[in-house]
Amino acid sequence: xxxxxxxxxxxxxxxxxxxxxxxxxxxxxxxxxxxxxxxxxxxxxxxxxxxxxxxxxxxxxxxxxxxxxxxxxxxxxxxxxxxxxxxxxxxxxxxxxxxxxxxxxxxxxxxxxxxxxxxxxxxxxxxxxxxxxxxxxxxxxxxxxxxxxxxxxxxxxxxxxxxxxxxxxxxxxxxxxxxxxxxxxxxxxxxxxxxxxxxxxxxxxxxxxxxxxxxxxxxxxxxxxxxxxxxxxxxxxxxxxxxxxxxxxxxxxxxxxxxxxxxxxxxxxxxxxxxxxxxxxxxxxxxxxxxxxxxxxxxxxxxxxxxxxxxxxxxxxxxxxxxxxxxxxxxxxxxxxxxxxxxxxxxxxxxxxxxxxxxxxxxxxxxxxxxxxxxxxxxxxxxxx
Ligand code: COS
Numbered sequence: 001x002x003x004x005x006x007x008x009x010x011x012x013x014x015x016x017x018x019x020x021x022x023x024x025x026x027x028x029x030x031x032x033x034x035x036x037x038x039x040x041x042x043x044x045x046x047x048x049x050x051x052x053x054x055x056x057x058x059x060x061x062x063x064x065x066x067x068x069x070x071x072x073x074x075x076x077x078x079x080x081x082x083x084x085x086x087x088x089x090x091x092x093x094x095x096x097x098x099x100x101x102x103x104x105x106x107x108x109x110x111x112x113x114x115x116x117x118x119x120x121x122x123x124x125x126x127x128x129x130x131x132x133x134x135x136x137x138x139x140x141x142x143x144x145x146x147x148x149x150x151x152x153x154x155x156x157x158x159x160x161x162x163x164x165x166x167x168x169x170x171x172x173x174x175x176x177x178x179x180x181x182x183x184x185x186x187x188x189x190x191x192x193x194x195x196x197x198x199x200x201x202x203x204x205x206x207x208x209x210x211x212x213x214x215x216x217x218x219x220x221x222x223x224x225x226x227x228x229x230x231x232x233x234x235x236x237x238x239x240x241x242x243x244x245x246x247x248x249x250x251x252x253x254x255x256x257x258x259x260x261x262x263x264x265x266x267x268x269x270x271x272x273x274x275x276x277x278x279x280x281x282x283x284x285x286x287x288x289x290x291x292x293x294x295x296x297x298x299x300x301x302x303x304x305x306x307x308x309x310x311x312x313x314x315x316x317x318x319x320x321x322x323x324x325x326x327x328x329x330x331x332x333x334x335x336x337x338x339x340x341x342x343x344x345x346x347x348x349x350x351x352x353x354x355x356x357x358x359x360x361x362x363x364x365x366x367x368x369x370x371x372x373x374x375x376x377x378x379x380x381x382x383x384x385x
């Protein structure tokens with residue numbers, strides 16, 4: 001499919017593809033096995049100027065948008081989505097600042113993020129607040145010019161490795177979601193520590209940790225937006241980043257399809273390559289068709305967001321939902337085509353299947369995406385004859 005990328009977008013995509021093939025693919029299995037954070041590769045991405053593709057030039061970025069970020073995430077995910085999510089999660093931490101930060105906050109944090117000097121992360125989820133994001137229990141109590149944070153955030157991607165954390169906490173529990181506020185918290189702030197690194201099924205190169213706040217004093221200048229806007233900051237951030245999960249999913253699926261087609265051409269059974277069997281051909285045809293449909297949806301959504309359309313919750317949820325369900329199916333089929341070899345760690349498809357699973361879960365489970373899509377859809381029909 002031809003997506004008519006600009007010359008700059010082609011360059012960004014090719015650069016990310018080169019790094020994926022030359023620097024990430026050779027070490028992907030080892031990073032997965034050792035569950036090692038890919039600092040070396042983060043440095044390579046920073047040197048290649050890819051960390052700020054979605055950040056405006058005035059803050060040191062390349063001045064692109066969600067679409068440019070999608071192009072990078074897709075290419076990196078083709079090689080290793082554990083690496084890709086470490087890159088993407090910094091975007092998840094940067095978007096609240098980009099969208100809701102004051103000029104001073106933007107100048108303070110975005111240039112370092114764009115240069116790849118400091119990573120970011122986004123802290124919303126808690127042990128008792130996953131899908132029900134409004135149920136967070138972390139509190140922030142005003143004390144003069146400060147807020148005192150207490151509570152624990154769970155499963156934070158880039159936790160411990162990142163230095164800049166937009167954190168959502170309750171400033172007025174009686175108001176429900178409207179009583180939440182977003183704060184920027186820096187690593188090293190007294191009272192801010194990290195829990196153990198989680199052991200995960202997939203995306204093992206990425207770091208996932210608890211964030212623990214114990215009487216952590218945050219200056220009031222670090223509020224993002226206004227007091228009471230925290231839930232909106234979170235929801236609007238997720239609307240903008242869910243296509244990125246779609247990009248991760250299409251990258252993983254492309255990686256799996258590449259391995260499956262190559263294998264089907266080389267593997268001989270009954271005296272012929274298995275690619276000559278219709279059973280295999282039809283699986284490959286379905287995988288490629290579903291992948292291209294998902295890519296078209298993810299790209300169209302990202303471009304729509306960058307064009308400045310105001311409402312895109314539904315499309316962002318659709319892109320994430322469709323692409324992640326597709327990636328799960330395509331990677332399962334890739335393992336099936338490789339048969340016993342597919343189940344072994346000698347080939348990369350079992351890792352891709354493990355990595356695909358999380359795209360159906362994080363940044364809102366696919367059940368939540370269906371809720372968002374259905375509610376928006378039903379709203380659109382209100383008053384129609
Ligand atoms: N953009 C702007 N505002 C939004 C919004 C969005 N996308 N979604 C909700 N809101 C607003 C609502 O309009 C409502 O405002 P009012 O109080 O003015 O009516 C407020 O936020 C509360 O919304 P709602 O009542 O719909 O909240 P719920 O508690 O029912 O939760 C879901 C809605 C389930 C959609 C939300 O909690 C969610 O997205 N959960 C998944 C969270 C997630 O993705 N977690 C993974 C984190 S990994 S970083």
